[in-house]
Amino acid sequence: MNLRSLIVAVLVVLAGCVTPVRAPVTAPPVVVSQSTWQQVDREIVAASQSATEQAKIYSRGAMDYWRTRVYQLTEENFIPWFSSYWTQEWLSMKVSWYSLSATGEQDASAKRLAAYLLEQYQERVLAPVAVEIDPDAILGLATAFYVDILQEELQRISQRHGVPMAQLNGRIQKIPAIALGPPSARDASLYQVVHTQPLNTLPAYAALIDKIHKAGGDKGVDSTDTAMAPVAKRASKRIEAEMAPRGAASAVAAAAGKLAGGLISVA
Template sequence: MNLRALIVAVMLVLAGCATPHPVVEQPPAVVVPGDTWRKVDRDIISASQDASVRVRQYAHDSMESWRNLVRQRTESDFIPWFSSYWTEQWLTMKVTWYKVSNGQAGETPEQRLSIYLQEQYHDRVLTPVASQVDPDLITSRAITFYIQALGMQLQSIPQRYGIPTDQFDRRLNEVPAITLAPPATRSASLYDMIHTDPATLPAYAALVEHIRQASTDVKGRPSDSDISTAAIRSSKKLEAQLAPRGVASAVAAAVGRAAGVMISVGMAGFGAIAHERDRPEMEALLRQNLQGALDAEWRALMENPNTGVLAGVNHLSGNIEGELGKTAALPDEFQPGTPQTPQTDDQAAER
């Protein structure tokens, strides 16, 4: 009985193995029409433009804060320092030294004084302000904010048109975002920027450095030109004072040390009185020059497409929108990734 049951069980198992399993059919691949891809591309362009507008507002507000801080520190620190009597005495000594020593590459006393004043302006104004609001940091943050704003808007596009995620990602991977000179690590696609922390991409670091270097090559730091103007005027004024002071030194040497000290102190007092009389006019002129230079620098940082705080965003959006804009003229059967063969005039006429 047990043997018969075992035989029956074995036969049932063999019969089950012989029964063919139902074949599970894979759903057909989704074919996205070419006109749908063109709509997708237009939506990405629109999302990029919207993200650019938002980031521009952020950059504008941040740079307004920077300009206000620079203006306040210029007023509270640099102008009082530059216009003080004792600064004038110190600068007189420097101009004297510049005249008797040879500058590098034949620099004039005015040029050397200009460099010194620029260093003072950076140390007293720009460096402290940068610890609160830094244009270089605004540049890198603008790129990050643009990518975040763009990425959020791209999330809804595949569902809107019923496009599989893998096909949409493949399309994003075909769109260049960062395009710098070789090697390949200096380039990144839209997919790379959206799905990766930009700060971890070598191409992102290369872009930020490229903008920084371009800004350095174009011009110096804020207000350098007007500081140079102030240096030239100051140098001429200080040089004019050297001759009378040389006469005072000769008189002091002739009448003796004690009298010489009295003469020097007396001349210093007279110079201080004269200086304070002229100081308001000097400060007003310097304030006007530096304010004009600050406004010009602010406009350059906001509007220069290659060196301003939006240079990185301009690079990204220009590449993305430029690439996607090409599909507007392609035929309906266009599929991303499919090479397009240019038509001859005769072929176009036959169509």
């Protein structure tokens, strides 16, 4: 065999070893029947309801603990401070000053006293409790708990019915989860709630949190100022009644004298 024949033979052998390039195989799209979608929809609703109940159980337990700690610190820190002799003398002086500087506004002294007492309550009770457990944090954690549970359930639904996750995501984009509009930015689909990270960047979620705070009213976590108002009003009325016979100026001087440890007499 000459050299040319040998080269040709080698090339033939090598050509037989080369794997031909094949066109990529495209999987046919999964067709989901209408009956399957109906079952999937029912399971999505059930999964959302189950996740909601579990999130409620968590949030109720956490808020019960928060309320318990608030009651404890109210008894331990605020009430002893508020009922002490020197605090009452200090409050008398403040109410007297409030009365002197009032410009005819109704219940001006009570409102200003309520603001002062709320400041003290925040410092002595709410702030220390918030270091341990914060209502806003509870709300955020409960929502995150709901999202985690629902994400897991959606994965199971996808696998159980052979529905591609992309199609399932398209389905939940059509399911309203938050509906507070108009404007439309206050609305969000279930897909947005499940997939927005972090969730507090979703405008509709921020609007929902704001609505929850306002909906609490006199019983919500932001209601301390409302609850403090009648306490301050009663205290203000009592102090004003006590200082009425001698006048506001004399009451201020007397209270200041007691606080200073001396005696100032204003005739």
